Amino acid sequence: MSAPHLEVAEAPTTPGTELGSPATGVAVPGTAGPPAGRAYAVARLEDVPLGEGRAFVAGGVQVAVFRLRDGSVHATQAACPHAGGPLADGQTDPDVLVCPLHLYGFRWSDGSSTGGVGRVRVYPVREVDGMLVVDV
Numbered sequence: 001m002s003a004p005h006l007e008v009a010e011a012p013t014t015p016g017t018e019l020g021s022p023a024t025g026v027a028v029p030g031t032a033g034p035p036a037g038r039a040y041a042v043a044r045l046e047d048v049p050l051g052e053g054r055a056f057v058a059g060g061v062q063v064a065v066f067r068l069r070d071g072s073v074h075a076t077q078a079a080c081p082h083a084g085g086p087l088a089d090g091q092t093d094p095d096v097l098v099c100p101l102h103l104y105g106f107r108w109s110d111g112s113s114t115g116g117v118g119r120v121r122v123y124p125v126r127e128v129d130g131m132l133v134v135d136v
């Protein structure tokens with residue numbers, strides 16, 4: 001009996017989730033490019049649905065980028081400092097990101113925990129010409 005045929009996915013389901021993917025290190029429109037400012041266009045705005053987060057790699061750094069329903073955008077480290085949970089899958093409100101694994105919260109303002117489990121790194125993020133640009 002032969003082994004079942006398995007196919008390997010050729011591309012990540014979320015742009016920029018693998019190091020070296022096309023969304024990594026794209027020059028910011030209107031600037032000289034990422035090396036000088038360490039600014040990376042990680043995705044198109046529509047790649048992150050309103051009210052959700054997605055994980056990307058910016059300059060070799062894994063980041064979670066969020067679009068809140070109030071129109072704001074936020075970026076944090078991708079892994080939770082508590083036990084490595086996928087912060088991009090967390091729940092959000094205007095003030096706090098909640099990790100999906102153990103439900104600790106982290107403030108957008110400075111990354112501090114609402115439950116005393118450390119701090120997430122918060123990265124500056126903005127929209128530039130329809131692209132989400134993260135400074136790492």
Ligand code: FES
Nearest residue numbers: 080083085099102
């Ligand atoms: S891994 Fe995030 S709260 Fe535990």
